Amino acid sequence: MSTPKRPAAAPVRAAIYVRISSDRTGGGLGVERQEADCRDLAARLGWDVAAVYADNDVSAYSGAPRPGYLAMLDDVKAGRVQAVVAWHTDRLHRRTLELEEFVALAESHDLQVQTVRSGQVDLSTASGRMVARMLGAAAQHEVDHARERMKRAKVQAAKDGKYRGGKRPYGFERDGVTHREEEADVIRHATKAVLAGRSLRAVCRDLNAEGHLTSGGKEWGPILLRDVLLRARNAGLIAHGTANRAGFEVIGTAQWEPVVDEDSWRAVVSLLTNPKRRTNSTSSENRWLGSYLYRCGRCGAVMRADSTAGPGSNRPNQAKRVHYRCTAAAHLQITQERTDAYVREVVAERVRDPRVVAALTAAKDSDAATADHERRTALAARLAAFEDDYAAGHLTGAQLARATATVQAEVEQIDARLAARVSRSALAPVLSSNDPGKAFLDAPLDVQRAVLAAVLRVEVQPATKRGVWWSPERLTLTAVGE
Structure with missing residues (x-):
């Protein structure tokens, strides 16, 4: 009589965690290589890979949230994974506070941990936890030492405010300090144009038509123009990183003279980095006055332009028609041509009113603007204090993220108010003309849209x-x- 076979044990459900601090190319190749090595290790162990959690271009000690890591911890708590595979222990943690949180979680859920380079991390025994803490202490020392070097470098850069070399920056001579006036004028013009509501594509079209080339001798494109306008050096500032990426920080005043004032530069940054900014060049927003500005009188949603079919083989005499339709539901529409013509006339009359012009061209340095500047400076100091507390171990990564998010939200509100003031002042070419109404009617469409947004709310009934x-x-x- 044969002995019945015992059912095979279910394979361990493993999570792979991969992370790279700085992805300079944006290709994610570092995390892909880590994942391949981790999959090989899981296969040798006989584990099933249940999920892969990745944090690309995210430092483990910067204080920035790690969505992939946090999602993995949630799945460990929920019992969806029983083991973690990483390339090295420092991919998981580089701070002792986070390590202790992970150790507690591993103990309570019998979590197995394996790494490609460091071998098994046995958190179920005292000796294993001691080894993990030693590795964590070494990683923490490396982090602290790196932070000290970075802080010294930032302080020195802020003190010196010197050009640190590289490709000749557009708007400056090869010394990186002296303005190349023709190019500096292009930066000033483009800054004012964007703040006045013109699209990057429209500004590029004008620059190329006038024969202005980039520092590399090429024609302008929207991405390149955006990158040039976002540079902190335009405002005479030294910065770490770029304004449209995480980790950006202004660290001091430069030795060169600013090309544009700081308020205008911050307003451009606020505008061009706004995630709600529409960048689709084929969008009807770029071709019609009221797209995404007019509102539906039934539900309050924005309206967009939509066209009916033009002449065809079965309808040779049918003209193409454009209507504004509610974006939320098919319950309201109105003809575009007559609506835009009527709104243009109303706006033209409004901007001829000296009181309206005075309200739109109020001085930037009002009491409210001064108060916003002072408050922003105080908030920047608080953010720096949070980082110091985090470096000293007084705050966990989660506490730093929460505190930073709260303060950063207020900073963004202040930046939006300052940007709105500067944007209103950028309408001056229209508002300061002898006949603002005629200047509005003669202006390009994107400028007309900016003036409309500044003076009038249109609701279609x-x-x-x-x-x-x-x-x-x-x-x-x-x-x-009103």
């Missing part, structure tokens, strides 16, 4: 009379700020 699809009564026009 449903038709009230059968057969009457357009009338001025369908438009509720309200002055901005």
Whole structure:
């Protein structure tokens, strides 16, 4: 009689965690190589890879949240994974506080930990935990030493404010300090144009038509122009990183003279890094006055331009028609041509009113603006203090992230208010002309859209009379700020 076979034990469900602090190319090749090595190790151990958690271009000691790491911890707590595979222990932690949190979680959930380079990390025994803490202490020392070097370098850079070499920056001579005036004028013009509501693509089109080339002798494109306008050096500042990426920080005043004032530069940064900014060059927003500015009178959603089919083989005499439609539901539309013509005339008359012009061109250095500047300086000091507390071990990564997020939210609100003031002042070419109404009507579409957004809120109401699809009564026009 044969002995019945015992059922095979279910394979261990493992999580692979990969991380790289700085992905300079943006290709994610570092984490891909780590994942391949970790998969090989899991296969040798006979473990099933249940999930891969990646944090690309995220430091383990910067204080920035690690979404992949946090998701992995949640799955460990939920019992979805029973083991963790990493390339090295320092991919998981580089701070002792986070290590202790991980050790406690591993003990409570019998978590197995294996690494490609450091071998098994047995957190179930006192000796294994001691080894893990020794590795963690070494990583913490490396982190602290690196932070000291970085802080000294930042302080020195802020003190010196010197050009640190590299490719000739657009707007400056090869010494990186002296303005190349023709190019500096392009930066000033483009800054004002973008703040006045012009799209990057439209500004590039004008620059190329006028024969202005980049420092590399090429024509302008929207991405390149955006990168040039976001540079802190334009405002005479030294910065670490770039304004449209995580980790950006202004660290001091440069030795060269600013090309644009700091308020204008910050306003451009706020505008061009806004995640709500629409960048689709084929969007109807770029071709029609009211797209995403007009509002639906039924539900309050924005409206967009939508066209009906033009002439075809079966309808040779049908003209192409454009309507504004509610983006939330198919319950409201209005013809584009007559609506835009009417709104343009109303806006032209409004900007001829000296009181409206005075409100839109109020001095930037008002009491409110001064208070915002002072508050922003105080908040920047608080953010620096949080980092010092984190480096000293007084705050965990989670505490630093929460405190930073709260303060950063207020900073963003202040930047938005300052940007709005500067943007209003950038409308001056229209508002300061002898006839602002005519200047508005003659302006490019993107400038008209900016003026409209600054002075008038347009709400489209449903038709009230059968057969009457357009009338001025369908438009509720309200002055901005009322």
